[in-house]
Amino acid sequence: MELAEHHSLNDIRNIVASGEEVTLSAAAKAKIEKCHAYLLQKVEEVGPPIYGVNTGFGSLCNTEIDKKDLAQLQVNLVRSHACGAGAYVPRDIIKLMLLLKAQSLSYGHSGVQLATVEKLLAFYNNDTLPVIYELGSLGASGDLAPLSHLALPLIGEGEVWDEESSYTQKRKPEPSDLKLGPKEGLALINGTQFMQAYGVQCLFKAEDILARADLNAAMCLDAYDGRKEAFLAYSHQIRPHQGQLDTAKAVLEHLEGSEILAQDKVHVQDPYSMRCVPQVHGASKDAVAHVKAVFETEINSVTDNPNVFPDEDLVLSAGNFHGQTLALQLDFLAIAIAEIGSIAERRIYRLVEGKRGLPAFLTSNPGLESGLMIAQYTAASIVSQNKQLCTPSSVDTIESSNGQEDHVSMGANAATKCLRVIENVERIQAIEQLTAAKALEYRRPLQSSKSVEDLLAKIKSIADISDGDKVWADEVEKIRKYVILSGVEG
Numbered sequence: 001m002e003l004a005e006h007h008s009l010n011d012i013r014n015i016v017a018s019g020e021e022v023t024l025s026a027a028a029k030a031k032i033e034k035c036h037a038y039l040l041q042k043v044e045e046v047g048p049p050i051y052g053v054n055t056g057f058g059s060l061c062n063t064e065i066d067k068k069d070l071a072q073l074q075v076n077l078v079r080s081h082a083c084g085a086g087a088y089v090p091r092d093i094i095k096l097m098l099l100l101k102a103q104s105l106s107y108g109h110s111g112v113q114l115a116t117v118e119k120l121l122a123f124y125n126n127d128t129l130p131v132i133y134e135l136g137s138l139g140a141s142g143d144l145a146p147l148s149h150l151a152l153p154l155i156g157e158g159e160v161w162d163e164e165s166s167y168t169q170k171r172k173p174e175p176s177d178l179k180l181g182p183k184e185g186l187a188l189i190n191g192t193q194f195m196q197a198y199g200v201q202c203l204f205k206a207e208d209i210l211a212r213a214d215l216n217a218a219m220c221l222d223a224y225d226g227r228k229e230a231f232l233a234y235s236h237q238i239r240p241h242q243g244q245l246d247t248a249k250a251v252l253e254h255l256e257g258s259e260i261l262a263q264d265k266v267h268v269q270d271p272y273s274m275r276c277v278p279q280v281h282g283a284s285k286d287a288v289a290h291v292k293a294v295f296e297t298e299i300n301s302v303t304d305n306p307n308v309f310p311d312e313d314l315v316l317s318a319g320n321f322h323g324q325t326l327a328l329q330l331d332f333l334a335i336a337i338a339e340i341g342s343i344a345e346r347r348i349y350r351l352v353e354g355k356r357g358l359p360a361f362l363t364s365n366p367g368l369e370s371g372l373m374i375a376q377y378t379a380a381s382i383v384s385q386n387k388q389l390c391t392p393s394s395v396d397t398i399e400s401s402n403g404q405e406d407h408v409s410m411g412a413n414a415a416t417k418c419l420r421v422i423e424n425v426e427r428i429q430a431i432e433q434l435t436a437a438k439a440l441e442y443r444r445p446l447q448s449s450k451s452v453e454d455l456l457a458k459i460k461s462i463a464d465i466s467d468g469d470k471v472w473a474d475e476v477e478k479i480r481k482y483v484i485l486s487g488v489e490g
Contacts, residue, residue, distance in 0.1 A: 016096065028107075036113050101120055206422060251278070255449045
């Protein structure tokens with residue numbers, strides 16, 4: 001398939017999932033070649049220096065570089081900026097970085113040669129994945145350190161993950177015939193593709209979390225013998241936030257035909273973690289929809305510097321590499337998804353507290369057995385960690401490059417911790433499914449809805465929820481791996 005002028009987040013997800021080879025369109029090739037030829041012409045002309053083309057970088061921007069050293073300038077830039085540290089970037093995110101970097105360069109405003117963009121796509125298509133580190137980007141002049149590690153193997157340097165070892169070992173890349181020309185190193189390492197790739201991956205997972213959240217809540221509501229009135233459309237139509245409307249409708253659909261829901265209730269109303277699911281889940285859905293729209297704009301943008309405009313005869317040094325737009329959204333996304341984990345933990349608590357006809361900690365032999373007591377502890381500890389991780393990164397800044405880069409976004413830190421928050425919520429959802437499944441067994445012989453019973457059957461086919469204490473961590477991990485991460489929801 002060809003890179004298009006515009007891709008939605010769903011397009012990107014489908015491209016990656018398909019495993020199909022990605023190529024440049026004829027139109028994209030023409031734009032890249034036109035821009036590259038124009039930039040080479042500007043280098044040959046007598047005129048003012050062009051930042052990053054025949055000058056140094058950052059606070060060295062006023063240092064002019066001799067024409068004979070322009071190629072070496074770009075190689076030196078990539079080498080010197082490859083100074084990442086910390087944990088390795090996950091390989092699915094590296095693959096997204098390759099794709100998104102090629103997308104940004106395909107618009108013909110970066111001045112790179114066609115061979116450079118095609119090399120990025122060759123790496124993507126062949127699963128040649130550079131070794132990249134999580135730490136090092138301030139999210140300001142692009143994601144300089146991680147993108148430098150991405151770029152090094154394009155010229156035969158750095159490290160890549162070894163496919164023959166199932167990507168567990170590193171190796172040197174194959175020798176490369178790609179020779180960087182004017183501005184190409186800068187074009188490769190300027191840009192927001194580290195933040196973009198993390199954000200895109202987080203959004204993929206966030207949408208799955210939100211879809212599961214409504215079914216999980218329905219399962220918990222029936223397990224708790226909850227009421228349906230709070231989900232009827234009337235209340236939501238007079239406060240018509242879209243996420244709230246969608247959630248109320250989804251929960252009722254998930255519970256359609258439930259014998260448990262239909263039975264007479266003794267209690268007048270349910271606690272907020274059950275009754276306010278539309279308002280809480282819905283708010284997170286609306287937040288995610290907003291973040292998604294911002295990211296769709298970003299992944300279809302040119303984010304390196306300087307920007308080259310052949311038709312206007314302009315090379316502009318601007319700031320499209322600055323990650324503030326993404327930093328704010330990544331903080332917002334982390335908060336929105338953390339709340340899904342927070343309310344889920346409260347539902348877990350309600351199911352183990354020993355009310356509504358359920359035994360304490362969902363064990364038939366309380367005292368001798370502790371049941372799911374510590375499963376709720378674990379969920380609570382994860383929720384607490386998420387609260388700490390949700391402290392915004394985007395309100396922070398630090399001066400760098402001798403003061404030339406005096407305001408930074410810290411969007412890269414927002415990106416990496418957003419993924420941690422989201423993966424934590426996946427763990428909470430696994431505990432929630434275990435707890436709700438075990439609680440539903442105490443409602444027999446009454447049946448829940450088809451959607452809930454299908455999910456319960458899936459959980460029981462994977463995890464042991466029978467009576468008796470066991471190592472619950474093992475059962476939670478089975479659910480996380482085979483129900484949560486596989487996307488199976490019954």
